[in-house]
Amino acid sequence: QKEVEQNSGPLSVPEGAIASLNCTYSDRGSQSFFWYRQYSGKSPELIMFIYSNGDKEDGRFTAQLNKASQYVSLLIRDSQPSDSATYLCAAPSPSGGSYIPTFGRGTSLIVHP
């Protein structure tokens, strides 16, 4: 059973702080990882993709990957109230020639002014 685990939260941080969201995965066959943001009542939207060990930065977002520890994280610097949303981690696993993502349950982030 492929699993992707996330702390459901809510994670509450003050405006301007760094928000750290974590994700662990069970399938070592997963080679790339996605972070999606989902606002309440909306659909998931892609915000980050990472496939190499280490850090990947995009604006205020940094994704970190450690394949040995099977751990992925998302850092949001200078958090804004508009970052308040649920963040979903997804890990595609090989399956009969396809790559099918397993999603975590998501972490709810609240950024308060």
Place this chain on the structure above:
Amino acid sequence: DAGVIQSPRHEVTEMGQEVTLRCKPISGHDYLFWYRQTMMRGLELLIYFNNNVPIDDSGMPEDRFSAKMPNASFSTLKIQPSEPRDSAVYFCASSFWGSNQPQHFGDGTRLSIL
């Protein structure tokens, strides 16, 4: 570019009725996925298609659920008969093949079975 298009956006119906959800994937995408999202269970994969062929329907909860993809630009998810526990948000997503290809989600259908 048009994204994944789902209809209807909202559906309220009575228990026992047939419900049909529709999806138009992004043109050129090889894969189409149907998900169900609830607070209790999160985002669950129901079924996915590759080039219009159903590949894995192990996530379909019961025989009351069925899905079809008659061509590359259209898919349906049908529930017959519907039950209150089917109430959820149903998402359709599409993607290209590859481990580095993200899924693109439609706006979802919020289904309420009374």
